[in-house]
Amino acid sequence: MSVFDIIAQYHVGLIQGLIVTFKLAMIIWFFGLLLGGVLGCASARWKKSIGVPARLCSFLLSGIPILVFLFWFHYPMQAILNVVIDPFITAVVALTIVNMFMVADLIRNVLAEFPDQYITAAKVCGLSPMQTLFDIQLPLILRQSIPGLLMIQVNMLQATLFASLISVDEIFRVAQRINSIVYRPVEVFTALAILFLIICLPLNGLALWLKNRFTRRVFER
Amino acid sequence: MLTAENIYKSYGQNQILKGIGLRVKPGKITALIGPSGSGKTTLLRCLSMLEAPNAGEINFDNKTYRFPLDAGDKIIPPWPDLTVVFQQLFLWPHLTLRENITLPLKRTGREQELEHLESLIDLFNMRLFIDRYPDETSLGQRQRAALVRALALKPKFILLDEITSSLDVEQVGLILNELKAMRDRGIGILIITHLLHFASEGADQIVFMDKGQVIESGAPAILKNPRTDRLKQFVSIVEAAT
Numbered sequence: 001m002s003v004f005d006i007i008a009q010y011h012v013g014l015i016q017g018l019i020v021t022f023k024l025a026m027i028i029w030f031f032g033l034l035l036g037g038v039l040g041c042a043s044a045r046w047k048k049s050i051g052v053p054a055r056l057c058s059f060l061l062s063g064i065p066i067l068v069f070l071f072w073f074h075y076p077m078q079a080i081l082n083v084v085i086d087p088f089i090t091a092v093v094a095l096t097i098v099n100m101f102m103v104a105d106l107i108r109n110v111l112a113e114f115p116d117q118y119i120t121a122a123k124v125c126g127l128s129p130m131q132t133l134f135d136i137q138l139p140l141i142l143r144q145s146i147p148g149l150l151m152i153q154v155n156m157l158q159a160t161l162f163a164s165l166i167s168v169d170e171i172f173r174v175a176q177r178i179n180s181i182v183y184r185p186v187e188v189f190t191a192l193a194i195l196f197l198i199i200c201l202p203l204n205g206l207a208l209w210l211k212n213r214f215t216r217r218v219f220e221r
Numbered sequence: 222m223l224t225a226e227n228i229y230k231s232y233g234q235n236q237i238l239k240g241i242g243l244r245v246k247p248g249k250i251t252a253l254i255g256p257s258g259s260g261k262t263t264l265l266r267c268l269s270m271l272e273a274p275n276a277g278e279i280n281f282d283n284k285t286y287r288f289p290l291d292a293g294d295k296i297i298p299p300w301p302d303l304t305v306v307f308q309q310l311f312l313w314p315h316l317t318l319r320e321n322i323t324l325p326l327k328r329t330g331r332e333q334e335l336e337h338l339e340s341l342i343d344l345f346n347m348r349l350f351i352d353r354y355p356d357e358t359s360l361g362q363r364q365r366a367a368l369v370r371a372l373a374l375k376p377k378f379i380l381l382d383e384i385t386s387s388l389d390v391e392q393v394g395l396i397l398n399e400l401k402a403m404r405d406r407g408i409g410i411l412i413i414t415h416l417l418h419f420a421s422e423g424a425d426q427i428v429f430m431d432k433g434q435v436i437e438s439g440a441p442a443i444l445k446n447p448r449t450d451r452l453k454q455f456v457s458i459v460e461a462a463t
Contacts, residue, residue, distance in 0.1 A: 120271060121311035125325035125374065126301035135324060139315050214315075 001184055003191045010178050017174030018195070024091060024170060025157045031096045032156065033149065036103025043104060044111035051108065058101040067162050070094045074166040091163035099156045103149065110145045147211035154203045158196070171195065222246060223268065223303065223378045223409060228277035228288075230263055237263045238274065239433040245378060247409040250400060252420035252441075254413075255430035256455060261413045264430070265380050268411070269305045270298035282377060301329060301374040308383040310367040312355040318366040319351045322373050334373055345369050345399060361392040368399060378409040385416055397423045417444055417459050429455065 007014065043051035061069070073094040078085055118140065122132040164173035171192065179188040223245040230238040237260045245251050245268075253261050266272040268279060273296070274288045281299050290296065312321050326334050342351050345365045350358050358366070364384060371379050381400075385393045393416065400423055404410055414420055420427055421441040428438040429452045437443060437452045447453040 117307065117309060117311040118313055121307070121313070122325075123271065123298075124269060124300050124303075124305045125370065126304075126329040127325060128328075131328045135328065136313055140313075143315060 001182060001187060003187045003194065006178065006182065006184065006187050006191050010174075013174050013178065014171065014191075014195070017169065017171035020088075020168065021157075021160050021170040021172075024088065024095070024160045024163060024168065025153075027092050028095045028099050028156050028160070029153050031092075032099025032103055033153075035096070036100040037107055039100060039104035040107025041111065043108040054101070054104055054108070058105050061098065061101050066095070066098055066159050067165065069098065070162050070166060087163070087166045087168045090166060091160070091168050095156060095159055095163070098159070099152065102152045102156075106145055106148045106152065110141055110148075113144075114141060143210075143214040147207045147214070150203060150207035150210065154200050154207070157200065157203075222280065222282070223411075224280045225264070225268055226278045226280075228264065228267055228274045228279070230260075230267055230272070230274045237433050238267065241277075241430075241433070241435055243268070243411075243428060243435065245409045245411045246426075247377065248404055248407045249425040250404050250410045250412065250423055251426045251428060252412050252414055252424035253428050253430060254415070254417065254420055254455075255436075259430045260433040261430055262382055265305065265382050265411070265413060269303060269380050270296060270300075271305070301325065301371075302376050303378045303380070304371045304374060304376040305380045305382065306367045306371050306384055308386055310355075310363050310384075312363055312367055312370070314355050317352050317354055318347070318358065318363075321355070321366060322370045325370065326373055329374065331374065334375060338373055341369050341373055344402065361388055361395075364388065364392070364396065365399070368396070368403075372403060372408075376408060378411070379403065381410065381412040383413050383415070385414060385419060393419060415459070417456065417463075420444065431455070 001009075039050070039054055043054045064072075070091065074087065074090050078090075114137065118136050119132055122136050127135065160170055161172040163170050164176065167173070175188050175192045179185050182188065225241060225243045228238050228241040228243075229236070241260070241264055243251075243253075243264070253264070255261050263272070267274045267277075270279070270286065273290065277288050279286045279288075281303055284299070286296055312318070313324075316324060322338065323335060326332060326338070342348055345368070347362070347365055347369065350362050351366075355363055355366070368384070385396055388396065397419060400410060400412070404425075412420075412424070421444045424441055426438065427441055427443055429436050429443075429449075431451055437447065437449045443452065444456055447456060
């Protein structure tokens with residue numbers, strides 16, 4: 001049984017697994033980018049009251065493997081609170097928190113490093129604060145942050161695989177189930193790798209292209 | 222006329238400007254010279270109203286700005302009628318040189334000046350590189366673009382902060398010619414420079430600053446015959462170094 005035979009034979013299950021993976025990823029991306037963007041801007045604006053606690057949380061979180069964090073949300077936290085939460089929701093909450101702090105870190109750094117001189121130049125050229133924001137600040141901030149944000153989102157897509165370990169029926173769990181039936185680990189996990197390559201490589205390529213294309217035009221030489 | 226009277230500026234306990242008075246006339250080049258740390262750039266930032274002086278008065282085009290401001294008062298600086306070109310140029314890196322020049326024209330309702338842009342591009346010999354991004358051009362080319370960006374806005378006064386500091390002799394000569402052309406258009410120019418020959422050849426008035434005060438000012442001849450010992454000492458040190 002070849003890789004393609006497995007994909008052909010179990011395509012329904014694989015597609016269902018992919019749909020769950022994408023659903024999970026979409027929610028994590030949406031809320032992570034939204035909340036992380038807001039937290040990053042707030043951290044840059046209110047450095048002490050929001051920036052310091054946010055950086056502390058981010059620092060602590062960076063010391064905990066994502067898998068441990070996810071498991072902690074799934075078992076100890078629910079035991080402490082004496083609640084049972086759907087594993088899909090648990091995965092959404094845990095991975096969104098991770099994504100949010102990674103996005104916030106990136107946004108805060110980009111904003112903190114934004115060269116004030118470009119705003120000064122806009123002022124003395126007579127641009128209004130709103131024109132400066134839309135014509136100068138936002139384009140430069142987006143150019144600086146989008147490649148990094150894309151890379152983080154690709155990593156988060158890959159991190160959704162951990163959700164299989166708390167019983168979320170995403171693509172990795174489906175692959176494990178197929179493997180338990182056919183017992184062809186090389187072919188099954190190669191098929192999984194091919195699927196992820198098809199999804200992640202273009203995104204990584206896009207991030208690299210954006211980085212090479214735009215970030216050199218962010219700072220004055 | 223752009224005038225400053227009794228300007229004081231301090232950062233914390235550090236008093237940078239101590240009662241400075243200065244007059245920049247339209248159609249004239251005023252060169253501001255002095256040792257590093259004498260307060261030249263701070264004075265330029267105060268004159269351009271990028272920073273509010275702690276005390277004093279700035280008069281631009283018959284409008285008086287008094288400092289300190291009363292509580293709740295906000296100044297509306299006369300940008301871009303009064304504009305600045307900085308040492309680091311601050312060209313926006315995501316725009317081509319042409320876009321750097323045209324963006325302020327479009328945003329400040331000066332679209333009619335776009336017609337004259339081509340002649341400015343020719344005057345400053347920028348045709349070959351006008352559509353390149355700043356990181357694809359040399360420092361001298363960017364310097365010209367920064368000047369044209371300011372000039373295209375048809376300001377009444379331009380303040381220039383050390384714009385010749387990284388240029389070679391030939392490029393300094395070019396910039397000097399361009400400043401003279403700007404002066405002939407009636408623009409008042411204040412230039413901070415370390416190049417005494419540049420100041421003596423191009424300026425109509427020299428202002429020498431030290432330790433936050435104007436020590437001596439007058440026609441370029443003061444560089445040859447300084448009245449004060451401090452300017453005499455400064456000139457001899459600079460000439461010995463160059």
